[in-house]
Amino acid sequence: MAEDNTELAREQYQAGQAAFERGEYRRSVEFLEKAVNLAGQNSTLGGESQIWLVTAYQANGQQTEAIALCEQLQNHPNLKTRKEGSRLLYILKAPELKRREEWMTKIPDLSGVADAEEPNKAMSAYPAPTARPARPQPQAELEPIDLSQVDTKDNGFIWVALGVIGLILGGLVWLSQH
Numbered sequence: 001m002a003e004d005n006t007e008l009a010r011e012q013y014q015a016g017q018a019a020f021e022r023g024e025y026r027r028s029v030e031f032l033e034k035a036v037n038l039a040g041q042n043s044t045l046g047g048e049s050q051i052w053l054v055t056a057y058q059a060n061g062q063q064t065e066a067i068a069l070c071e072q073l074q075n076h077p078n079l080k081t082r083k084e085g086s087r088l089l090y091i092l093k094a095p096e097l098k099r100r101e102e103w104m105t106k107i108p109d110l111s112g113v114a115d116a117e118e119p120n121k122a123m124s125a126y127p128a129p130t131a132r133p134a135r136p137q138p139q140a141e142l143e144p145i146d147l148s149q150v151d152t153k154d155n156g157f158i159w160v161a162l163g164v165i166g167l168i169l170g171g172l173v174w175l176s177q178h
Contacts (some may be wrong), residue, residue: 006045009038013049020052025060032056047073047081054088067092 016031032053039046050073057066070092073085 005038009035009045009049012038013045013052016049016052016056020056020059025056028056029053029060029062041072042077044078044081047076047078050076051081051084051088054085054092058092063092 012031012035016028016035019025019028019031032049035049036046036053039049041047041050050069054066054069054073057063057069067089070085070089074082074089076082076085
């Protein structure tokens with residue numbers, strides 16, 4: 001019977017995570033609360049469910065519930081859950097930063113646009129884009145280089161560079177002996 005509850009709790013936990021990731025925070029809270037009740041608050045799965053429940057509460061606008069749950073998690077038997085609860089409590093109790101209005105980007109509500117666009121798609125002034133076959137790119141041919149025209153005279157740089165390297169190495173050896 002306890003094994004059935006654990007499996008059901010795991011299913012509720014996974015459903016809560018999935019709902020949270022889809023932005024369905026209220027449903028996520030419901031699933032995660034069921035998972036905690038089925039798994040037990042002091043179990044490892046119950047602790048993980050409660051951590052997710054804190055974030056779901058916060059995302060759902062239930063700040064006081066999130067803080068209260070974090071305070072409870074500081075006494076959880078699982079060390080990892082206690083640490084995570086303390087970390088989340090620190091974040092939740094942090095003062096909110098003041099932001100100027102001009103720093104914020106306003107996102108318009110486009111929920112009605114998708115519905116209004118459907119009938120107008122056929123009436124568009126622009127034709128639907130069609131796939132064009134790719135034009136073959138001309139291959140650039142490299143002209144052969146006449147080596148008799150290239151200046152291959154040694155400018156002595158390599159010998160100067162080798163001399164400088166030799167001096168540096170000699171100086172390092174001399175310094176390491178004194």
